[in-house]
Amino acid sequence: GNSVTQMEGPVTLSEEAFLTINCTYTATGYPSLFWYVQYPGEGLQLLLKATKADDKGSNKGFEATYRKETTSFHLEKGSVQVSDSAVYFCALDNYGQNFVFGPGTRLSVLP
């Protein structure tokens, strides 16, 4: 079946530090991959997405590249801000089958 694994949190960084949140997946075929973010007190928001191998999704300074060979979709940001503190969820969607989410990684950015 389909599954998503994320690095366990919480992750605590200082402002302007480099961020990597690892995500790997298991799926048949070629799923679409997503990162969703949940800010405190809010719902899930789509952060970025990629639909095929080597695609790079990017938004708000965050990037993730769809790596078919390593079945990964790691999230990166070069310089985090306090406002990036949130829970980040990696997810996949396999040809209209229902979304499968990872467990989420809580990020705290300290000033």
Next chain:
Amino acid sequence: EAGVTQFPSHSVIEKGQTVTLRCDPISGHDNLYWYRRVMGKEIKFLLHFVKESKQDESGMPNNRFLAERTGGTYSTLKVQPAELEDSGVYFCASSRDVNSYNSPLHFGNGTRLTVT
């Protein structure tokens, strides 16, 4: 456009009681999904409506959970009777199409359910 709205935002009930959660999807979105996150674990799929029909309810944990979407607009999720392990955050999402790349899921803020 207005987003997906869920009500209530929080609910605290005692074991054995009944709770009904409501979700209003984005207008025009035929696809409506319920998910839940229990005890900080992964977000798990519960069920999927296409208009008023249940497309997939394979994620519903047991028969204490009943979801409806009469008229294909808003949806309700009833838990009766509630158990302690039902505590968690229940998310609703909607999309225009099933193809997620062109029509991504839009999530509500969730309902935090606490069963004591």
